[in-house]
Amino acid sequence: MRTVNEISKITSISVRTLHYYDKIGLLKPTAYTEAGYRLYDDKALETLQQILFFREFDMPLKDIKATMERPDFDREAVLNSQRAILEVKKSRLERLISSIDGILKGENEMDFEVFSRDEIKELYDTMVSNMESGQVDAVVRKYGSLEKYEEQFIEKAGSGRAQKNLQKVTEWYGGRKEALDAAKNPAGSGVMDAYQKRIDKIYRKIAAKAGTDVNTFEVKELIGEYDFVSKQLYQMKDVTELLLEMADAFKKSGPLKESMEEQYGPGAPDYIAEAVKAFYGR
Structure with missing residues (x-):
């Protein structure tokens, strides 16, 4: 068992924050000393670690609590989804660092003669x-x-x-x-069709969340899946810029937006676009 002060030192979370997590029922102490001080075991520490992972994605505390209290909460599945999202962020940061290195070396001259x-x-x-x-x-x-x-x-x-x-x-x-x-080396028409159908299902799931905060874990998890499927569909290592440009296109008035609203409902294109931008931190 560890005291609240020991937990604070291990995690760098303030004692005041731990007290607040107890107050709202997010992280209850495992036990109390005779003097009434909070005590936490290893399982409680694992729960706190999961909470901190959720907080890394700016997920509101009430949403974290609701998610972790769900009967079907699958810790391993959630961790895998969170890892996938962090990999996307890591890839984007690496690309930005590479671009900055190119600028510093003077290697970023634009050559529009891309293909001979x-x-x-x-x-x-x-x-x-x-x-x-x-x-x-x-x-x-x-x-x-x-x-x-x-x-x-x-x-x-x-x-x-x-x-x-x-x-x-x-x-x-x-x-x-x-x-x-x-x-x-394009993918076969059957494979392309399968990926497109999967993206269609993802769009429908995201559209069903319209009106809610795009920063919730559930929405970010869906965009993470959208990112993964798009990489397979377009055979790209990083689809960040592509999906962001598509998001901009979704928001513009025109045939594309009208078609998406007809398929996924009024406001769906704008909501999907905002969810994509939130996922990539734009």
Whole structure:
């Protein structure tokens, strides 16, 4: 058994805070001394550690208490989810540090000539080889032949605007090689469809939380799953910037927002966008 002062020294949590946790029923002492002083055993210390993990995600105390009192509370599952969220944050911090290192070394010059003509031609060949017969027929009807389509594809892909977009995609993937590898090795249509359906389910679960605080653990857990599935779908190591840009698109008035509101309900696009931004600390 440990006294409240000993627990405070071990965890750096003030005695006053521990007294407050007792008062609201979040962390009750295991026992009391004859003089009425609080005592805590190892199990209580584990509970406090779990509370501190929740607090790391800025989760309100009332939500922590409600979550930990749920009959189906699975400590291991929650810890795994929290670990996944922290891994995302770690990846983002590492990327930011790498960017700062590049700036300090003078290596952050923007080169809009992202892919050479040969690489664009390689991307075109890969894209066409993965087309279904119906898609090929549609292209031929529109452009007259695959050769003419190839000419226009390469010309447009080499334009300044297209190269800027390719630069953005390259940043999402973490480098030219990674972006090229992803383009040349796309997931099969069945796999893509499965990932899209899973994201649809995640959107529906998030939309069902609309009106609640986006900083609750339940919402952050769903965005953590969205992050994980998106990495598989887009074959990216870090989807932070991609999902943030998508979140901005969700909030803008237009066909995308209208379509999402029709699918997930009024206000859903804005709520999903805010949840994404809160998850990544933006």
